[in-house]
Amino acid sequence: MSENQQHQPNKSPVVENKKVVMENSYGEKLVGILHETGSSELVIICHGFRSSKDRIPMVNIALAFEREGISAFRFDFAGNGESEGSFQYGNYRREAQDLRAVVEHFQAKERRIVAIIGHSKGGNAVLLYASRYNDIQTIVNIAGRFNLRRGIEGRLGKDFEEKIKQHGFIDVKNRRGKTEYRVTEKSLMDRLETDTRAACQTIPQSCRVLTVHATLDEMVPVEDATEFAKFIPNHSLRIVEGADHEFTKHESELNSIVLSFVKACLHKHEVSSSPCSSRCRTKQFIDSRL
Numbered sequence: 001m002s003e004n005q006q007h008q009p010n011k012s013p014v015v016e017n018k019k020v021v022m023e024n025s026y027g028e029k030l031v032g033i034l035h036e037t038g039s040s041e042l043v044i045i046c047h048g049f050r051s052s053k054d055r056i057p058m059v060n061i062a063l064a065f066e067r068e069g070i071s072a073f074r075f076d077f078a079g080n081g082e083s084e085g086s087f088q089y090g091n092y093r094r095e096a097q098d099l100r101a102v103v104e105h106f107q108a109k110e111r112r113i114v115a116i117i118g119h120s121k122g123g124n125a126v127l128l129y130a131s132r133y134n135d136i137q138t139i140v141n142i143a144g145r146f147n148l149r150r151g152i153e154g155r156l157g158k159d160f161e162e163k164i165k166q167h168g169f170i171d172v173k174n175r176r177g178k179t180e181y182r183v184t185e186k187s188l189m190d191r192l193e194t195d196t197r198a199a200c201q202t203i204p205q206s207c208r209v210l211t212v213h214a215t216l217d218e219m220v221p222v223e224d225a226t227e228f229a230k231f232i233p234n235h236s237l238r239i240v241e242g243a244d245h246e247f248t249k250h251e252s253e254l255n256s257i258v259l260s261f262v263k264a265c266l267h268k269h270e271v272s273s274s275p276c277s278s279r280c281r282t283k284q285f286i287d288s289r290l
Helices: 058-067 092-108 121-132 152-156 160-167 185-192 196-201 223-231 251-272
Strands: 016-023 029-036 041-046 071-075 112-119 138-142 169-173 179-184 208-214 235-240
Touching: 016 092, 029 058, 029 092, 041 058, 041 092, 041 121, 058 071, 058 251, 071 092, 092 112, 092 121, 092 185, 112 121, 112 251, 121 138, 121 196, 121 208, 138 251, 152 160, 152 169, 152 185, 160 169, 160 185, 179 185, 196 223, 208 223, 208 251, 223 235, 235 251
Parallel strands: 041 071, 041 112, 112 138, 138 208, 208 235
Antiparallel strands: 016 029, 029 071, 169 179
């Protein structure tokens, strides 16, 4: 059987959506949805800040892989969605640990995890994962934030450091004055002490990373994407013109970019029987190191 025949997607893959529950290292139950196509390959999809597995673009990305006959798993980090635990403002490293629990769960079932994909804060989680563990060779960072100090004033106010030292916490309220969530000093420091640059620089060369960002992202400025490009050793960058933070009205373009990147690395990996390296670049991706 030729390589092309081996990797042709099923025309009508039989898909079963299963709720899967596992525990993280703190004994909290993590809940996710497995789009089971019967493939040995699996991608894991991570949501962003105060989001969940059931939000766009997580669902759309999972469905895109599903249509290609590749299984996908989208889950809630602890303290979000259906998962147990309390929501924390920072928690970047804890979320990378949650992701580790998910990876180990499926590895124990002999599933081949071909990519981890994260949106927004989830993009940071997958990059932190890649910097700490060397077992996933394809990472996709969608609209992640490089400068973690930026964006805090917009939520907590300009004097947030003085306030939180004085009271130990800050309650973030909506326009009606109702508290939406509490930011503790510990969770704030977790964010401020998370060194994104150092994490990017320690991602191994064997790990291929794609960053996708939007020109009209009002949550995380597109300039952050170029910062990732400077420090990740094996990196490709795609900028989507006219899209917003959640790629509203640009879902198909986002899905196409992510699918093409993951499948290119997957095919090259199987041909060479070695981790996907810089040789799996295709012309449609910008080599951010050039």
